[in-house]
Amino acid sequence: MQDQAANNGASPRQSSCIVDGPIIVGAGPSGLAVAATLRKHSVPFTILERSDDIADLWTNRTYGRLRLHLPKVFCELPHVRFPPDFPAYPSKHDFLRYLHSYAAHFSIAPLFGRVVTRARFDESTSLWHVTAAVKCGEATEYVSRWLVVASGENAEVVVPRVKGRERFGGEVLHSSEYKSGERFKGKRVLVVGCGNSGMEMCLDLCEHGAIPFMSVRSGVHVLPREMLGTSTFGIAMKLLRWLPVKLVDGFLLLVAKMILGSTEKYGLKRPKLGPLEIKGVTGKSPVLDVGAWSLIKSGDIKVVAEVESLGCNGARFVDGNEMAFDAVIFATGYRSNVPSWLQDGSGFFTEDGKPRSRCPGNWRGPNGLYCVGFSGRGLLGAGADALRAATDIAARWQQQEETTVGAAEATISPV
Numbered sequence: 503m504q505d506q507a508a509n510n511g512a513s514p515r516q517s518s519c520i521v522d523g524p525i526i527v528g529a530g531p532s533g534l535a536v537a538a539t540l541r542k543h544s545v546p547f548t549i550l551e552r553s554d555d556i557a558d559l560w561t562n563r564t565y566g567r568l569r570l571h572l573p574k575v576f577c578e579l580p581h582v583r584f585p586p587d588f589p590a591y592p593s594k595h596d597f598l599r600y601l602h603s604y605a606a607h608f609s610i611a612p613l614f615g616r617v618v619t620r621a622r623f624d625e626s627t628s629l630w631h632v633t634a635a636v637k638c639g640e641a642t643e644y645v646s647r648w649l650v651v652a653s654g655e656n657a658e659v660v661v662p663r664v665k666g667r668e669r670f671g672g673e674v675l676h677s678s679e680y681k682s683g684e685r686f687k688g689k690r691v692l693v694v695g696c697g698n699s700g701m702e703m704c705l706d707l708c709e710h711g712a713i714p715f716m717s718v719r720s721g722v723h724v725l726p727r728e729m730l731g732t733s734t735f736g737i738a739m740k741l742l743r744w745l746p747v748k749l750v751d752g753f754l755l756l757v758a759k760m761i762l763g764s765t766e767k768y769g770l771k772r773p774k775l776g777p778l779e780i781k782g783v784t785g786k787s788p789v790l791d792v793g794a795w796s797l798i799k800s801g802d803i804k805v806v807a808e809v810e811s812l813g814c815n816g817a818r819f820v821d822g823n824e825m826a827f828d829a830v831i832f833a834t835g836y837r838s839n840v841p842s843w844l845q846d847g848s849g850f851f852t853e854d855g856k857p858r859s860r861c862p863g864n865w866r867g868p869n870g871l872y873c874v875g876f877s878g879r880g881l882l883g884a885g886a887d888a889l890r891a892a893t894d895i896a897a898r899w900q901q902q903e904e905t906t907v908g909a910a911e912a913t914i915s916p917v
């Protein structure tokens with residue numbers, strides 16, 4: 503890394519350095535997988551990570567009971583298998599252990615505490631200028647030919663504006679702040695949202711003696727995590743090799759109905775598009791049930807309508823019902839933060855901060871821009887993107903090195 507200027511005179515203080523190899527934004531699974539693959543090709547890199555450790559989402563923004571909900575073979579990063587003693591569905595602690603040893607194995611040392619606030623492409627030099635806020639208003643500009651966006655589809659929380667929220671006297675939190683149901687024992691808790699987070703928190707609340715209510719707006723596909731002893735996801739992947747997605751969805755829904763019964767009867771309408779098709783088209787994940795469904799059937803988890811407003815001690819719903827609650831937890835999902843920092847002149851990303859083109863053509867943008875972990879296919883998709891992006895960068899890096907060495911040899915060779 504080459505230091506360019508101590509301070510350009512602008513306020514706040516900003517230093518600038520040209521880095522060797524690409525700049526990677528984010529040290530989650532995607533950023534680590536890109537770095538590992540670059541390491542294999544002997545390409546240097548710089549990772550900028552806002553938090554003070556790797557895998558911030560998994561370390562700090564997930565609940566205690568979380569397990570991978572896809573079988574382990576679908577969650578491994580490129581080049582390193584999970585240890586053989588890992589369970590079929592590793593816990594978040596298992597997964598974190600793996601990620602730390604992955605980073606150590608490839609000697610990946612991100613620069614922590616660097617919040618990327620701006621990235622712009624300079625047409626005149628064909629270089630990316632990436633600004634990262636460090637602390638106390640200080641900032642550093644990193645300059646490179648290549649920029650890898652690996653900041654995640656789940657970078658920021660989504661909390662809807664609900665009328666009367668400021669009047670509600672109980673605790674309000676987002677699922678990313680929820681650790682365990684222990685402290686809600688005996689409390690009436692409204693969980694807004696019925697994705698995997700909403701479902702699993704309701705299950706956890708029940709198991710800790712709380713009284714959960716799950717507010718549903720538009721419904722969701724609930725699938726058993728396993729069908730006849732085999733993972734539903736694994737079956738779907740196998741069938742997709744031979745059959746179109748609509749047929750596979752039809753099969754999954756038929757078996758789900760046989761195993762779970764009708765979900766509509768309990769207030770969970772199924773979307774019009776099938777579970778895999780809707781995941782591909784909108785990114786909405788089906789719920790892979792790990793136990794909440796039977797508690798919905800037994801009435802321990804109560805399904806309620808969309809929230810209309812909050813009051814001092816409870817909520818009003820769009821169907822006119824009103825109920826008292828001690829706490830409200832928004833399990834309303836996440837969003838990308840790319841639009842807040844990437845100046846994307848070419849419109850490669852949408853306003854939602856996801857690549858405009860669909861998988862598999864979504865990992866490479868113009869001008870040395872790459873995008874890893876935005877294919878809506880979880881860790882499996884992140885690993886595939888990482889391999890493609892890092893291999894492409896490595897080829898260009900090698901080319902550049904050869905040109906530079908060639909030019910240097912030409913300069914020093916005797917005439």
Ligand SMILES: Cc1cc2nc3c(=O)[nH]c(=O)nc-3n(C[C@H](O)[C@H](O)[C@H](O)COP(=O)(O)OP(=O)(O)OC[C@H]3O[C@@H](n4cnc5c(N)ncnc54)[C@H](O)[C@@H]3O)c2cc1C
Pocket residue numbers: 527528529530531532533550551552553556557558559560564568569570571572576577616617618619652653654655656657699839843874875876879880881882884
């Ligand atoms: C609760 C939960 C459970 C999940 N379970 C599964 C599962 O079982 N299987 C599966 O396949 N997928 C799962 N997912 C999907 C999840 O997106 C992936 O597992 C994985 O975390 C994606 O990795 P990533 O590196 O792309 O993003 P992240 O893990 O979100 O990592 C992005 C990193 O970028 C950093 N960052 C963001 N913005 C900036 C910035 N401006 N400057 C600097 N750094 C920044 C973040 O701090 C973070 O460390 C789950 C998601 C959630 C929320």
Ligand SMILES: NC(=O)C1=CN([C@@H]2O[C@H](COP(=O)(O)OP(=O)(O)OC[C@H]3O[C@@H](n4cnc5c(N)ncnc54)[C@H](OP(=O)(O)O)[C@@H]3O)[C@@H](O)[C@H]2O)C=CC1
Pocket residue numbers: 568569570571572660662677694695696697698699700702719720721722786787808809833834835836
């Ligand atoms: N064990 C595991 O592996 C787990 C994996 N995950 C994954 O993490 C990702 C995020 O999941 P999750 O946190 O559940 O988020 P999701 O985006 O999947 O679900 C959000 C939920 O909140 C609802 N919602 C959003 N906005 C509003 C609003 N304004 N008013 C009312 N309801 C609203 C949505 O309803 P609507 O459909 O109407 O918009 C939906 O039910 C997913 O990929 C998921 O699969 C999460 C937890 C556990």
Ligand SMILES: O=C(O)C(=O)Cc1c[nH]c2ccccc12
Pocket residue numbers: 572735778781787788790878879880881
């Ligand atoms: O946890 C998620 O939502 C994931 O992104 C993993 C995932 C990728 N493809 C899927 C299809 C069905 C269910 C989960 C996933």
